[in-house]
Amino acid sequence: MIPFLDLKAINQQHRQALIDSATRVIDSGWYVLGQEVKAFEQEFASYCGAQHCVGMANGLDALVLTLRAWKELGKLKEGDEVIVPANTYIASVLAITENRLKPVLVEPDAQSYNLCPQKVRQAITPKTKAIVAVHLYGQLAPMKAIMELADEHALLVLEDSAQAHGATIDGKRAGNWGHASGFSFYPGKNLGALGDAGAMITNDPELAQTVRALGNYGSHKKYENLFQGLNSRLDEMQAALLRVKLQHLNAETLVRKQIAMAYAQGITNPLVSLPIGRNATLLDLENHVFHLFVVRVRQRAAFQAQLKAAGIDTLIHYPIPPHQQQAYNSYNQLSLPLTELIHQEVVSLPIGPAMSMKDVTAVIRSVNAFAA
Ligand SMILES: *Cc1c(COP(=O)(O)O)cnc(C)c1O
Numbered sequence: 001m002i003p004f005l006d007l008k009a010i011n012q013q014h015r016q017a018l019i020d021s022a023t024r025v026i027d028s029g030w031y032v033l034g035q036e037v038k039a040f041e042q043e044f045a046s047y048c049g050a051q052h053c054v055g056m057a058n059g060l061d062a063l064v065l066t067l068r069a070w071k072e073l074g075k076l077k078e079g080d081e082v083i084v085p086a087n088t089y090i091a092s093v094l095a096i097t098e099n100r101l102k103p104v105l106v107e108p109d110a111q112s113y114n115l116c117p118q119k120v121r122q123a124i125t126p127k128t129k130a131i132v133a134v135h136l137y138g139q140l141a142p143m144k145a146i147m148e149l150a151d152e153h154a155l156l157v158l159e160d161s162a163q164a165h166g167a168t169i170d171g172k173r174a175g176n177w178g179h180a181s182g183f184s185f186y187p188g189k190n191l192g193a194l195g196d197a198g199a200m201i202t203n204d205p206e207l208a209q210t211v212r213a214l215g216n217y218g219s220h221k222k223y224e225n226l227f228q229g230l231n232s233r234l235d236e237m238q239a240a241l242l243r244v245k246l247q248h249l250n251a252e253t254l255v256r257k258q259i260a261m262a263y264a265q266g267i268t269n270p271l272v273s274l275p276i277g278r279n280a281t282l283l284d285l286e287n288h289v290f291h292l293f294v295v296r297v298r299q300r301a302a303f304q305a306q307l308k309a310a311g312i313d314t315l316i317h318y319p320i321p322p323h324q325q326q327a328y329n330s331y332n333q334l335s336l337p338l339t340e341l342i343h344q345e346v347v348s349l350p351i352g353p354a355m356s357m358k359d360v361t362a363v364i365r366s367v368n369a370f371a372a
Pocket of ligand 1: 058059060061089092134160163183184186196197198
């Protein structure tokens with residue numbers, strides 16, 4: 001069986017260093033808000049090229065509390081419109097509605113699945129105050145154009161970089177384009193902890209300080225509370241494990257890109273549409289870190305079944321768009337044809353830093369053998 005993502009194999013590659021780090025935390029006697037979190041925050045900020053990093057309990061909280069901080073700082077208020085791609089993972093939308101802001105779902109670009117600057121421009125109204133720019137599947141959204149639009153209309157930009165650790169445009173990494181960015185370190189993400197973890201990064205010191213307080217009961221200073229906050233902290237154990245994983249992120253990303261290029265060159269079945277050109281080079285892939293390798297197939301169910309029969313696991317990211325979820329029943333009547341079509345056709349092939357080239361070849365063979 002070729003698994004979709006072999007987390008055990010990924011972490012086995014770093015087994016001894018992970019054990020050494022866990023031991024260091026156990027023996028330190030200090031488990032929340034200590035040296036490991038501080039060190040990881042510095043290392044991750046520096047990796048992204050940003051000035052501030054605040055560790056959080058998970059990626060969703062990083063997005064929720066950044067928007068909340070902008071409310072506390074008077075930059076957003078209840079009911080403000082926030083533009084977000086309609087085909088994103090639901091967490092991007094939850095972060096908006098959790099803050100009683102109004103998500104404005106826009107259709108993505110048909111090729112990249114990311115925000116399309118033209119469609120964003122059309123969605124801007126006098127009530128629009130922010131954009132959540134999601135770097136879906138590991139590819140940076142067109143951030144230059146988005147930041148130009150944001151400057152023109154005085155909009156805040158929050159990047160959802162949960163799937164795009166280390167992706168760059170012109171050497172500038174995900175998370176360092178907007179006014180702030182949320183990251184997830186859920187185990188299956190490109191930089192994965194061994195449990196839940198997340199962070200926000202920004203170059204705005206006041207925002208960083210506010211988010212930090214909001215995730216620590218609303219307190220900057222022990223027993224003094226400025227805000228009605230909550231508890232969302234990165235813990236020492238996950239921070240120590242993430243410090244190990246961060247050292248290998250670039251090498252692991254390179255493996256993902258090599259697999260993506262092998263798929264692009266090897267998959268010739270006309271029934272399967274690829275996310276990148278057949279002759280893409282590593283340089284072309286600067287802006288994509290292949291959290292997922294997503295193809296489109298009209299007869300998706302048959303495709304998945306045939307691959308399954310050949311021993312290959314595939315997944316769908318995502319089967320139901322946010323506006324068709326029961327959780328958002330007031331949006332169920334919306335018509336977003338491109339988003340709906342994408343959700344009917346996308347399917348993700350196995351990809352990950354512990355996948356062997358032999359398995360990649362086997363996937364290519366089965367994909368090429370698919371017949372409707
Ligand atoms: C994973 C993910 C999140 C949420 O991160 P968690 O750590 O699981 O809370 C948010 N946005 C996107 C696009 C994601 O893929």
